[in-house]
Amino acid sequence: MKRLFYFLCPALLLVGCNTEPKVPRWDVDVVAPLVEGKITINDLVESSTIEVDSNGLVHLVYQQSISDLRPNEIISPLNKEFDNTLLLQNIDLGSPSVKEQFSLGYLAKGGSQAGQFIIFNNGQKTVIPSFSVTRAKKIGIDATSLFQTIELDSGELSLNITNNLPVALVGLDITLSNTNSGAVIMQKLLDTLHSGASYQETFSLAGKTIEGNLTAAIPVFATPGSGTDTVLIDTSQTIDIQLSLNKLKPKSATAIFPDQNLAQDTADAEIKVNQAQLTGIEVKEGSIFIEGTSTIADEISLQYLIPNATKASVPLQFLESIPAASSPAPGYAHTTFDLTGYSVDLTGRPDYVNIYNTFYTILIGKIDSSGQMVHLSLDDSVRIKTGIQNLTASKGYGFLGKDTMDAQELNEIDIFRFLDKGLFDLAEVELGIDIENKIGAPIDLQLHEMVSQSSSGNVSLAWAGLGQNQLVPAAQLNANNTIIPGFLNLPLNESNSNLDALLENKPEFFESSLSAYVNGSTQSPDYNQFIFFEDGISASLSLSIPLILSASNLQMQDSSKFEYHKIDPNNQLQSGTLKLHADNSFPLDCEIEIVLLDATGIAIDSLQSAETALGAAVDINGNSIEIKESTLNFPLQKTKVSSLRACKQMVFKVSVSSVTPPQKVRIRQSDCLAIRLSGDLTIQNK
């Protein structure tokens, strides 16, 4: 066993040792093309900024907004609240009344001799003797369908008696009392009421409590007869009595309240604008709300209307109900209604004239009778709060008034961003300042200043139009309510301004300052004007630069991320030379430098060539006529390779100079720089 162990030990060692033949490293010299391509003007400048004329000349066309004046607001946000409190006094309990008749026949039935005489002679003309009526008359007045009891703060009882009998009445005693409690509400004694006469009297009910069941009583009265006169006896002739309760102002009541309007309140709401006289707006956003609190144990209906606010020609109205209070909890309701998109007429109520910026609201609150007996007291109330919240307008119509909008803006100009250092001289440049007015009112516009800002300094625009009013026509609305803007173009060129100096400064920013005066020169209000929230006045530059230039070491640069390990993951590159073969039809000499940046953006090295990619030969007009071939060598010493490995970003710097300065050369669309990059490299095997 021991021997077997000795045998297996080296066996296990041998099996566990899986050595591969070692391969040394060595260098090989490789010459190979790497990259080919071409650079045209389209690669240097965004294609959207390039236009080519019929001669093939490239123009840089650039449009840049320099100012955008928009109305901050058409109206100030409107917030308004209305309070309506409805008390018991406001509640209409109605005017219950009762009408009763006593016929002559009824009076004659008392059993007296005179009575029998009258009945016997009915239809006859005779003398009616005097007699007393002892048959008391009680009249029941039932108003329980309206109320059970009312404790009145004030009120009136009207008594109306008409004597249609052919004889006078004397000692007519009339009493009105509560049936249940017997409390007398009213008592009246009439000494005489002649035949055919009426008596009317109103009694105050202040402080009285009346019941739904009332009794009117006439206990006794008499007649002196017709004396010697013969009169036609007609037993159907009557004494008419009418009792009515009016102007009831209860302190408390237990009643069935009839359907009735508690309130109808019309209120004006005026929106705030500066000097404008608006005839209408379109609501951008905003809402109205209605909030009701009621201690009445009956449902209150609310209706809110803004008759001049319409959407799809339908006026704005909405309904809300305050539920019946359930003591001790009051009935409560709250509703908000979105006004967005509504068109609101601002000329006030229908009977108003020469009113602007105003609309009106109507609130109607009413009891929808439930038919139930409900108790009310002076403490009961219905409080209704309505309001308008944050009402703003997206469109305004009417006279806009006079207003001033100022702007001072700094706008980045990226058309020269690819240029770094160096000088260039341009020719035939043109700049238009385009003003577009989307406000339906004429604008006086003043450009105060325009400054070309770059790292090399600032150059201010010199132009006679600075500080002068430039009238921009009002915008119009077409049939589809679409704006047709008013335009104004201010042309600048080398002859009327220092435009070329402005541009040769290679501006990175244009700073501009301008003012717009709305209705600056308008004499009388024009109510056909309009203003839309999203549309104002915009000013933009329209720049056209024909690429006719002379340049001296004009530097362009572009950067690109670089990850060395992607192209040489095993770090096989040792040294060598990058060869750039250039066929150049640009009339520009190009010197190329590649700056290597580390991960922090710090330049750690650069690849440079002693050679220049020569520009094409040109004719007397500056047009390129012969392609030039050049080879640029970029040595890659070991230190450069180390730098390449640490490089995370490459900055390609191209310094261009026109081939025959100061003669200006022309850049045409057909010009290009064809590049073939090859490597003469020493690479180590992996």
Add this chain to the structure above:
Amino acid sequence: MRKLFLVLACLSLVKLSAQTDSSDHRKEAEKILRELRAKKRPYLELNGMYGALTNSVSFANLAEFSTTDFLTNTDKDDLLKDVNSSLRLGFFKSYGFKYVEPGYPILDVYHPGQSFGITNHSYIGSKLSSDLVSLLFYGNKPFLGQEMDLGNSVYESWQYTSLDYCFDWVIDTVFPIHFTVSINAGHNHNYFHINDGSLFTHTSGEHLDLDLEYHVRARDAKTSVLAGIGAGIGVEVDFKLPKKAFLNIKVSDFGFIAWDGGKVVDVDSSFRFSGLYFDNILDISDSVSNANSNRYRNAFYKDGSTPYTRLTPFKVGVHYKKPLKGNTLKAYSVSANYQYLPGNLPSFIGATYFKLSKNQELVTELALGSYSNYALNLKYALQIGKLWKLQLALFNFNSLVVPTLNGGAVGMLSVQYEL
């Protein structure tokens, strides 16, 4: 088992002594005892082989190549100075362990043997055109404006382990056939064959013209325990000839491995490469450059992984051996061998067998062919005690003696322990 044989032998002696006269009996008994002593006992064997053979690189340069860290241009010049039309190179490494119960004849009856073993194989076979070798070692810069012939180049490497079971099948009583069945576990494999190819580099490097017809079967991945699975067989037959000569014919390691996946490329393409083209060279984004490079890559390469199957580097051989009656020179043999590897040629070998002492044997060989064109080989066996046996072999021994001679060298070691 040993006791069983002794019993059988005694029974045979008793039987023979009962049938013949005494002198004949003695001869027969001696014969039986000799044969009983010829009985072979089971043993364990540990073996390994390592080395490289080549047609045009000296052992000294091969040694330097495999030991130095960096090759200078002078080193490369020395290394490749004798590469004429092509460089053929074979690398061999194997190690294994096995348990053997050898078969043997006894009393005119062949007692079949068997063995179990495991062997790890690593092979590289290559034949590279001289231009391809130059391209690999010097690059294309020395050949600007010239067309380099890259064709007729092939490279193949193998790494696999075989689990072998060997057994004897006796057709009649004395002519066994030795069979081996193997299960192969593939670890790695790469095969590149440029059937026809050329590379032209413009004098200033502006473009490359590449014309290639080539085939790839490559795993293109790191070695793994089980990247492929396969099987193999081996057959070996000994024919007894007059005067104790015999003829051995064998085929071994004939099998296949099915690789689970790799690059399977069969391409016949040509193109001019002028660099990756960009419309706007200032905007070389990753996506653009990848698409651009993939255009060329796709012309010559194929993404994706495809299973494929390759024949293992099997061996065939014919061996004739004739014993001699000398005291020292005990036999001679001639043989022809071939292993299925790229760049390898059949080898023809003449050998002499010497018995140096009771426990030492030496074989000398002169071989023609294979990777090294010609070679002197030495094989030495030493019996240590009754149980241990050591065998050493050096192929292309002449390169060790004169290291400047081309050819390389391969060494082999085997240790046996009798159970």
